[in-house]
Amino acid sequence: MLANMRDHLAAVNEILVFLSTGELDKASDVAEQRLGMSALSNHGASHMAKVMPQRMREIGTSMHRAASRFALRAEEGDAKAALMALPDVTSACVACHAGYRVQ
Secondary structure, three states, X not given: OHHHHHHHHHHXXXXXXXXXXXXXXXXXXHHHHHHOHHHOXXXXXXXXXXXXXXXXXXXXXXXXXXXXXXXHHHHOOOHHHHHHHHHHHHHHHHHHHHHOOOO
């Protein structure tokens, strides 16, 4: 789980770099493949969900859905719309980390 969360943070960083250089297609790919709904099987989400509290799973699902929405905005080539969609992703991260700790 911690490795996945670290990769999520690295993915957000890569997305920001690609946004800053105008490479929206690359930002979209990173978002969908590493954070979005397409990433669930790669991260073993179904295995980890079994040990998460219900609310934690809900927050995680909202983050994955938000990342997929961001990916669509970036794929459309609208940098402003993509940037406006990114806080939905990071807000889920903030909410989860504020309420849960892995020990």
